[in-house]
Amino acid sequence: MNKIILTILLILIFNTSIQAQKEQKWTSIINDKESTWFASAEAKEVAKNVLLYQRNIGGWPKNIQMQNPLTATEKQNLIALKTDLNEITTDNGATCQEMLFLSKMYAQVPDERYKNAFLSGLDYLLKAQYENGGWPQFYPLKKGYYSHITYNDDSMVHILNVLKEIAEKTDYYSIKPSEATIEKSKIAFNKGIDCILKTQYKQNEVLTAWCAQHDEITMLPAKARAYELPSLSGKESAKIVLLLMSIKNPSPEIVAAVNSAFVWFEKTKITDLREERVPVPNSKIIEKVMVKDPSAEPLWARFMELSDNTPFFCDRDGIKKATLAEIGQERRTGYAWYTNEPKEVLKKYPNWKKNSESETIISLKKSEVTLKDEFNIVVDQNGNGDFKTIQEAVNAAKSYPSQRITIFIKNGTYYEKVKVHAWNTCISFIGESREKTIITYDDYFNKINLGRNSTFHTYTVLVEGNDFIAKNLTIQNSSGEVGQAVALNVNANRVVFSNCTFLGNQDTLYTSGEGTKNYFKDCYIEGTTDFIFGDATALFENCTIHSKSDSYITAASTPKDTSYGYVFKNCKLTADKKVTKAYLGRPWRPYAKTVYINCEMGKHILPEGWHNWSKREAETSSFYAEYKCTGEGFQPKTRVSWSHQLKDSEAKKYTIEKILDSDSTKATKQWYLKFN
Template sequence: MNLRTLFFLISLFVIQMVNSQLIDKNWVRLAATKDENFLKSPEARRIAENVLSYQKNNGGWEKNVPMHKVLSDDEVQKLLRSKNDFTVTTIDNDATTQEMRFLANVARFQPDERYRTAFLKGIDYLLKAQYENGGWPQFYPIQSNYSSHITYNDDAMVNVLFLWQELLEKRQSFPISIPAETFPEIQKSFYKGIDIILKTQYRQNGKLTVWCAQHDEFSLFPAKARAYELPSLSGKESATLVLFLMSLKNPSPEVIRSVESAVNWFKINKITGFKEVRIDGDKKWVKDLNAIPIWARFSDLETNEPFFCDRDGIRKKSYSEIGFERRNGYAWFTDAPSQVLEKYGAWKMENVKTLPDKNLYTVSKDGTGDFDNIQQAIDHCKSFPEERITIFIKNGIYEEKVKLHQWNTNLKILGESKEKTIIRFGDYFAKMDKARNSTFFTPTFLVEGNDAILENLTIENSAGEVGQAITLSIVANRTAIVNCRLLGNQDTLFLDQEAKILIKDSYIEGTTDFIFGGATAFFENCEIHSKKNSFITAPSTPKGSGFGFVFTNCRLTASEGLNEVYLGRPWRNFAQSVFINSDFGNHISPKGWDNWNKKEAEKTTFFGEFGNTGKGADLSGRVSWSKKLSEKEALKFTKKNVLKDELRKNWYKMADQK
């Protein structure tokens, strides 16, 4: 045997050994390999032939196909006959993008025009598959099932965006030559993809959190997939989305806010002190104080609590409650967010410029302000500032719950215009499910910090007529509401006891008890609009208080057809409401007041009137226990007397300061 023959036999043996090893390798890993020796080999070229055979005529590939397996002649012919089977083309489970990457990697060392043609067909497929809003469905052409949703599941959509990112960065240095006119299309697709990621990030009570594995392609809300994949917040898919956003150069303020919000969610909702183990082939959940942090695959959209599901689609609190097959056949936990948290520090140092403390911040929906979210602006403010801080909100509809915490004192929330700066949310009693006190969890806007001013705003509880649903809740002292619109139904405005509150030049609407609570409040030049025959005020004034609710120079209006609206009724027995020099429509009941079926309250309440005008102001039919104030008695109810405060005697004048 000569040396040439020996070398040939040795080479053949090595190739056979390589082949036998590759056949057993995982195709996903092989598709992404950068091993130069392999990519130059005849074996890589053989696999590339398979990849070409599997590509459909629309440019896509099907999923879960081991492209590296040796194909028989019959299998190749079958593939050729199925070139127009477009029902299987997808981006799920790494399909299409991984085949394109493999062809590009091989083409770097073994150029072939067929690889370029296939790659460009793949680009065309991905561009056509994208929705106009920027998302991608799981399968394209679109199928009439859950796969039509915008699909973050198993990183399907992000894989496309990472590919686009690489093409845009490398351009002419990419191993596949791409026509110059294609790059603007890829760039447009890339930015649309970023935009839909930002738009689908879930807001929980107005705060950005993370994402669901799939979102409805029309409403953009979290959506259901398989029976055990319910709408939820996903730890796994959200981690990859954040890593993608963190990879962007010169990130926009919106991208930065998105990343920071998601990172905050990951920090709050990590699970520590527990881990998964397999005991006799079955997953168990055990305590381990040294376990690495993990996150749930599915977390509740409102409470963030992990949940689990079997094929019956019924939520469970632990996976010990679901069957063996689903418990062990699905990844219910992930450590993927750990990678985000590891990289976050360096990313923040490079990209996030901390806003200095200042006295004016701007909130804008279009990204031109310091923040695009009101609560983020409030949370950024210095605690207990000595000088007033103003948050200026540009026109727009802000769908969020807003809270001025106790430490957010001396804040002014100033809208650009009363009609067009709208803060809206829709919580209500039954939705909150907090037992008998659920009402107080419903406010769209909650003020706990003293010395606040709210001006030029529309604040709305959009729940509709569903029972108790607070629009604005004030549980702080020395609060001024100026030139605002408070929209709601039952319990629109809650004013807590022991507080002094000024409400002027504002519109307040509601149905039943829509101004209620125990505070001392002075209403000046306001329109009080009743939407049904019911009760305007329901004071719970504490015993011994000098004043309750005082309305001066106000207008009482109503929806058409109303004729039995009462000025008030006592929520508690020492209730106080007084109307002075106000205009009453004919919707006001001749009786004026109601005792709430509490006869004893007639002796302790103080419901009074003086100098009012209009068809509803006739006192002749009033209940005997209400008060017809004299001019001298009415002089007691001045703004200065009602709102005086020992700490800051003329604090209410701040509402007139521009």
């Protein structure tokens, strides 16, 4: 009899435990349970569910109460979904929170399944990152606003906090990745911070805060759901700033971002409103009412106008309203329109400011360099200049300077990977001589090994600062014929290269950035396949374009409705002796535009001239043309039928002013003449 009673008691205890587990939220289980609980049988059962819900790509779906028991049928369904690529996300804490759970499990029960699942999740986060440093809400990408860079509900901040712990090799996670993965995490974290700095919104040229989501191409504030319009976010911006404040030895750009955001939070706080929840008689509805209260704790609006920070509210019709009371009850009570999260920024800011200023002083003392002229910096690898490396000179240059900074580079072979950051505007690289001032590095796709976008990390020189000029130097990717390997990546506007040489093989020159304009004059560019590629508008004038193998010269990805893509004027197309079958170009993207005007074409250019990259639709959407070219390779009568030979009236549109000045402001007109 005693055995029967004991059995009943055990069943009751077990059922009570399961019921309590059901009632407790998944996030509470991860964050609130004592560490010893993760060694329990109960935790192991939950861990089985977590492993089942993880997809083969490494991520998890969202809003799953992982602790809830699964039936046999549900388990089989989850196994069948392992290869499914839909609805995998970092939204609402998904993936990052499951990784934390697995780490806590592994600390108590070193089961390799937990470790492997955690590392797979980390790989997923790294794969999902955009080249610009941001993350979409869903990966693989889901159509709609889900592809925007997503700060909403702190999604990207959660990811960056994971990467920060990994990169800094802290003990926060019990599972330790390989050194290679740690290095990838460092790169991804830095790119993410760079994305945050680039997306901080400028209001009348003053840095403010962030939108909940930013367009993944333009990086501007973007719309999500009908009631989530482009705006400045009082909520999401808070966690972004707290992340920036957590970075040790912050750069001047991070310090400026935090200081600006703090000022904005102070400016936009609401000090006379309090939210009340009022039951509606004879219903289950709890109404949300904003009450005037001079003694209320500060609040911030979730959405504020980009132009003047005025709070606004929207119903599902997307029409802005001035007050919360003006929208329907369903959205009024079913969404967080106000937040107090920035109060943590205001609380921590004084100490952060004091510490950051101290760290800046210490950093300056450690690397103090007295420049004779901060607008004229000399680089000499032999030690007879201000710096021995080009990157040191760039790092020491003033951000957003009041006048052009010239970095004079003495003759020598500089084996380094150089990045001109977005804040390094108005910088000039002037080499002592084109032949003997050489910047070289040897990264390539498989060496970088950062997934499908590895190409974009292989650059020797990356230019992100607008109004950049380079003269009299050589930029080389010396990795050899090993696949994609970029020598120069230009992702900036109003950039000039004059009397320069670009050496490489596949993907030598990448001109990126929708709407950006580049000018290459008197340059030599060589390569094998697609060695001039990208989406920028670029004019190549009096350049030599040299093919090293039978392949394709250009692979433009011109955006739709862009007037000009690649324009080659008075250029000379040459080739190695072995080369006999080269195409003028093929469309990387469907609206590619490439035009050759008054160019001398060697006999290596194929009679058909152009290739459609097996994209029949590109034959009608792309624009490939020539005008009054010469040489054995210019055979207009045998060109593919979907290419064009320009008429005189059409060719008149291809002036330097129309190509490069079409959207210039008064201050930037004829920017391409400033290199002289």
